Amino acid sequence: MARKKFSKKAKVSTRLKNKFSNAARGVYIAFKEESTLIVYLIAIAIAIGLGIWIKLDFVSWSIIILTIGVLLGFEFLNTSIENFVDLLSFEYNIKAKKIKDICAAASIINAILSIIIGFLIYLPPLIERISEMIGV
Numbered sequence: 001m002a003r004k005k006f007s008k009k010a011k012v013s014t015r016l017k018n019k020f021s022n023a024a025r026g027v028y029i030a031f032k033e034e035s036t037l038i039v040y041l042i043a044i045a046i047a048i049g050l051g052i053w054i055k056l057d058f059v060s061w062s063i064i065i066l067t068i069g070v071l072l073g074f075e076f077l078n079t080s081i082e083n084f085v086d087l088l089s090f091e092y093n094i095k096a097k098k099i100k101d102i103c104a105a106a107s108i109i110n111a112i113l114s115i116i117i118g119f120l121i122y123l124p125p126l127i128e129r130i131s132e133m134i135g136v
């Protein structure tokens with residue numbers, strides 16, 4: 001019984017390890033294929049640095065982390081859908097065009113909304129911090 005339990009435990013840990021290694025491979029492929037993700041990564045690094053500098057509060061960090069998650073998650077899904085479409089039809093296909101154009105629209109809307117959230121969260125404390133620095 002104890003042996004069975006141990007092997008079951010081992011299986012769970014192997015499955016978990018596989019899940020992470022599959023996901024890591026997915027991250028690598030997505031970054032290799034989708035140049036937008038590199039731009040997002042740079043923007044995220046700047047946003048985190050700026051957030052630390054202006055000392056964002058707990059709620060603001062939570063919103064920013066959620067926004068980053070949605071932004072990256074969606075871009076990964078978008079890359080995966082594009083690959084799936086290419087798998088189904090690499091030739092010119094009006095349905096493939098529609099699917100990819102809708103994905104592009106969703107991606108742009110997601111990016112624009114993230115920028116708006118960024119402005120709403122960063123602007124007031126940023127103005128305050130700069131005012132403090134220049135003594136206004």
Ligand SMILES: Nc1ncnc2c1ncn2[C@@H]1O[C@H](COP(=O)(O)OP(=O)(O)OP(=O)(O)O)[C@@H](O)[C@H]1O
Pocket residue numbers: 033034035036082089090091092093094096097098100101104
């Ligand atoms: N098989 C296809 N048939 C018809 N139109 C296509 C097809 N594949 C792509 N397109 C058109 O070309 C556009 C760009 O396609 P592509 O696959 O380069 O998209 P993309 O990968 O979204 O670009 P990016 O890598 O910058 O995100 C699509 O939005 C679509 O309008």
